Amino acid sequence: AQSVTQPDIHITVSEGASLELRCNYSYGATPYLFWYVQSPGQGLQLLLKYFSGDTLVQGIKGFEAEFKRSQSSFNLRKPSVHWSDAAEYFCAVGQGNLIFGKGTKLSVKP
Amino acid sequence: DAGVIQSPRHEVTEMGQEVTLRCKPISGHNSLFWYRQTMMRGLELLIYFNNNVPIDDSGMPEDRFSAKMPNASFSTLKIQPSEPRDSAVYFCASSLAGGLAEAFFGQGTRLTVV
Numbered sequence: 395a396q397s398v399t400q401p402d403i404h405i406t407v408s409e410g411a412s413l414e415l416r417c418n419y420s421y422g423a424t425p426y427l428f429w430y431v432q433s434p435g436q437g438l439q440l441l442l443k444y445f446s447g448d449t450l451v452q453g454i455k456g457f458e459a460e461f462k463r464s465q466s467s468f469n470l471r472k473p474s475v476h477w478s479d480a481a482e483y484f485c486a487v488g489q490g491n492l493i494f495g496k497g498t499k500l501s502v503k504p
Numbered sequence: 505d506a507g508v509i510q511s512p513r514h515e516v517t518e519m520g521q522e523v524t525l526r527c528k529p530i531s532g533h534n535s536l537f538w539y540r541q542t543m544m545r546g547l548e549l550l551i552y553f554n555n556n557v558p559i560d561d562s563g564m565p566e567d568r569f570s571a572k573m574p575n576a577s578f579s580t581l582k583i584q585p586s587e588p589r590d591s592a593v594y595f596c597a598s599s600l601a602g603g604l605a606e607a608f609f610g611q612g613t614r615l616t617v618v
Binding site: 438439 | 508537539546547549552559560595597606607608609610611612
C-alpha cells in the first residue's frame with residue numbers, strides 16, 4: 395500500500411539551530427516526492443520536489459531534502475532555523491493524486 | 505494570477521443542510537484536486553479531475569458527497585445532507601499535467617456542521 399510516514403508529530407528547535415524533519419514512504423513505482431509547508435489558517439505551499447536526477451534537491455526559504463532510495467526516505471533539512479519557519483510541514487508522494495503524511499508541527503524557540 | 509480561489513472561507517451550517525464549496529483553479533491548469541484536512545486523518549484526497557473529467561473519486565467518503573467540474577475554471581464540492589463529522593477544512597488544488605508538476609493550493613474552506 396502507498397503511504398507516507400512522518401514519525402515526528404511535533405518538534406521544537408531553537409532559532410539558529412539546524413533542523414531535520416523525517417519522511418519515509420512506501421510506493422510501488424518511482425516516487426515523485428514533495429515537501430509542503432502550511433502556516434496557520436493558510437493553504438499548503440510547495441517547498442521543494444524530487445522527480446529524478448540529483449538526490450539532493452534545493453527548495454525555497456533555504457530548505458533542502460535528500461532522497462535515499464535504499465532507506466525509502468526524503469528528509470527535509472535546514473542549516474539554521476528562523477522564527478518564521480514555525481509552521482506545519484507535510485511530506486507527500488504520488489503521481490497525480492498525492493498521498494500526504496500526517497505532518498510535523500515545528501515550533502521555534504527564541 | 506490570483507492563485508486558486510476557494511469560497512466561502514468559512515461555512516457554518518446545521519446538520520442536514522446542503523453545503524456547496526466552490527473552487528476556481530489557476531487559469532491554464534488542467535488538473536484539479538479536492539482534499540479534506542482533519543486532525544484525526546490529516547490530508548485526504550477526495551477526488552481529482554483531469555481536463556474536467558473525474559479520474560479518481562475513491563476518496564469520496566459517502567454518497568452524500570459529490571463533485572462537479574462543469575468547465576475548466578470552476579468546480580464544486582457538495583455535501584447533502586451534511587453531518588457534524590463532515591466538519592473539516594476542505595482544500596482545492598490545481599496543477600498542470602497531473603502530479604508531475606507542482607500542485608497549488610487554495611486557502612481552504614473551514615466547514616463546521618452543528
